[in-house]
Amino acid sequence: MPEDTTKEDREAEESSEPLSKFMLLFMAGFALVFFGAIILIVGAAFGGSGSRSVGIVIFIGPFPIVLGAGPDSGWLILIGVIVAALSVVIFVFMRRKMV
Numbered sequence: 001m002p003e004d005t006t007k008e009d010r011e012a013e014e015s016s017e018p019l020s021k022f023m024l025l026f027m028a029g030f031a032l033v034f035f036g037a038i039i040l041i042v043g044a045a046f047g048g049s050g051s052r053s054v055g056i057v058i059f060i061g062p063f064p065i066v067l068g069a070g071p072d073s074g075w076l077i078l079i080g081v082i083v084a085a086l087s088v089v090i091f092v093f094m095r096r097k098m099v
Contacts, residue, residue: 021094
């Protein structure tokens with residue numbers, strides 16, 4: 001007959017749940033950055049000498065700063081704003097779930 005879990009075991013399992021969610025999100029973000037860097041390296045190695053555009057999103061606290069340069073920077077800035085808004089919404093949603 002299996003033994004019942006003790007109160008300490010249950011508390012340990014419950015307290016580790018937010019940490020495991022954090023680690024899952026951290027590893028997913030790390031993987032996205034890693035694969036993005038690989039895609040950029042491959043694109044630079046095999047790409048032509050056409051025009052270049054760049055877009056960047058910098059978060060300082062909860063405030064995003066979106067920058068872009070090049071002929072297609074308008075689209076890159078728009079995508080950056082959308083990604084920044086989605087990340088703020090996801091952050092707020094996950095914060096409410098944890099509390």
